[in-house]
Amino acid sequence: MAINLVNVGKVIGNPQTRILNNINLTIADGEFVSFVGRSGSGKSTLLYLLSSLDIASEGFVEIDGMKVSDLKPDDLYQFRNLKMGFIFQFHYLLAELTALENILMPARKTNQMKQKEGYALDLLNQFGLKGKEKRLPRQLSGGEQQRVAIARALIMKPKYIFADEPTGALDSVNAKIVIDIMTRVNQEQGTTVIMVTHDAGFAQLARKQIHLVDGKIV
C-alpha cells in the first residue's frame, strides 16, 4: 500500500466551494494511474492532495504508511525531494539556469550534484536532448522544455511521479514522446505514476483510470 486516501474532502475559498467530497482511494506501488474528468471535477486538486502539496480539509492522506498531516515540515520537504517528482502542464523551468542545471536542482538541495551529473546527462541523452545541456529554457522548443522538466522530476529516482496535464501545452508528437517516457519509467523502474489528463487516449495508457465528476470518484 503506497498512497491511501481516507474520507478526504477539500473545501476552498470564501464563500466556501467544495472541490472534493469523501474520497477513498488506494494507489499501490508501481501503478500507473490516470485521473480523468471535466474541468472543475477536482482531479488536479486530488493530485495535489496525494502529493502533499495541498492539505485535505477533511479525512487524511497516508503516504508509505505516514499521515501527511502528521509529518514535520522538514521531513515533508525531504520526502518530496527524495521520493517525489512533479511534472506540470507548464514546464516551470528556471529561466536563468541551463537545461542541465535545471535537471540537477533537486540534487543541489541535498548536495548530490556531482553524483547525479552523469545520470542527468544520461536522461538528456535518453530524451533526445544530447548536446543541449547548456542551453537555457528559452533556447529550447516547447517539447524539449517539457522533456527537461521530466528529466528534472526523475533525477532523484523518485518513488512517485505526479503529473498534472503534462501534455496540455504540447503538440501531438511531443505529447506522445512525453507519455512514452512516463510509461517507460513506470515499466522499467517501477515508479508509481499518477497523471491528470484531459486526453482520453493518453488516459487509457494507464493501467488504472479514475473518473471524477463534481469532486467524487465514479
Place this chain on the structure above:
Amino acid sequence: MIFLAFRYLFSKKKQTFFTILGIFFGTVAFVGISGLMLGFRGYIIDQLVNNDAHIHIESREEFLSQHSLDQSIKFPALHVFWIQPPSGRKDNALIENPQQWYYRLKSDKRVAAFSGQLTAGVVFSVGKSNVSSSLTGCDPYAQVKVSTISKHVIEGRFEDLATGGNRIAIGEQLQKRLGVHLYQNVLVSLADRPATPFKVVAIYKFGNNNADSQAYSSLADVQKVNNTLNKVNVIAVKLVDFSQASFIAKTWGHFGLEKVESWDEINGSIFNVFAIQDFIRFMSTGSIILVAGFGIFNVLNMTVMQKRKDVAILRSMGYTDGDILQLFFLQGLMVGLMGTMTGLLVGFLVCKYASTLPAVHGPIDSGAGGTMQISFANGIYIQAAILSMMSAIISSIQPARTAEKLTPIEIIRAGAE
C-alpha cells in the same frame, strides 16, 4: 541558494546595476562627506590641542553684588542701604600665588610642561602705524613646550626671547599691519606709561587671524612694562594625555580661587558645532542610503512577484521555507555588499584625490599645509559599511518573508506562468 541568487541577480544586469548604484552612491557620499567633515574637524582639534595649552589656570572673575560687602562692614548693622550698590569686577586679574601652582604642577606626573604668562593689552607702534593688541610675556623655553609656536615661526627664533632685553616675537598679521621686519624695533605702550622699544626677533604664523595678530615677549620684560613684577595672569599647562584635561581641570578647580579650564571647555561652542555637523552628516547621507534601501525593497518585491512560479517548483523539489527566504534575502544582501564594497573603495579614492586638492584660501590654508584635510579614519568606513548593509538587510527582509510565505498550491492554482 547563493548559486541561484547570483543567477537571478545577473540575469537582470541593468536592474541589478541600478540597484547597486543606489547603495554605491550612498556609501560614497557617506565616506566622502565624513572624510571632509572629520578631516576639517581633526584639523581644528589638532589646532586646539597642539597649538595651545591643554589647561589654562587664570584668576577667577568675580563680580560685585549688593551683598558682596556685607561681611566687610565693621559696625553692627541690621539693614544696609546703598545709594550706589557695589558693582564691577572684584579681582585684579592676576593669579594670587603662582608659586604655589608652580610647585603643585612640578610634582604632578600628568603634567608635561607649564608656563606662567602675563598678557597685557598694549598698543604697538611703528612710525605712524598703531595697532592695539595683546602682548604675552612668557618663559620662551617653557612656552615652546606648552604650545607649538616654535613650529610656526617663519622668521627668526622664538627662543631668542629668552636673552631678555626687550625682545619680541610677533604674529604675521601684526607684522603686516605694522609694516615691521625682523630685527627692527616696535614701540610698545601701555595705558599712560611711556612707550618701550622692543626688537623683533621672530615672526610666527599659526594660520589663525586672532593668534597671528598678537605678540610674545619674555615674562620679565612684560612684567616690567605692565609694572606687575613677579605676577602672572595665566598658567598654561600641557598634559601628557590631553584627553584627561577635562577631568584634571575639574580636580584642580577645587585647589584654589583660580579658574581652571580645559581646552575642550574653553572651546565648548566648537564641539556643539561638531555635534550639529554630525547630525547633518548622518541625515544627508542616511537619506541617500534610505532611498537606496527603498530601491532594493522595490526591486526584490518585484522579483518575488515575477518568480512566484520558481518558488512553487522549488517547493515541489523539497526546498524549505528557509531556502526560499535565503534565496531572496541573499539577493538583497549581495546587492548591498557589492554597493558597499565598491562604494567604500570609490569613496576612499575620492578622499585620496580630495586630499591632494589645494585648500580653500583662508586662514587655515597655510596652517594645513596647503591641501584639503581629509580624514581616513577606520571608523568612517566601518560606519558607512554598517549603514549601507543595514539598509540592504532591512530592505530585503520583508520581500524575502513574503516569498517564504508563498505556498506552491496557490501559485499553481493561480496558473502562474
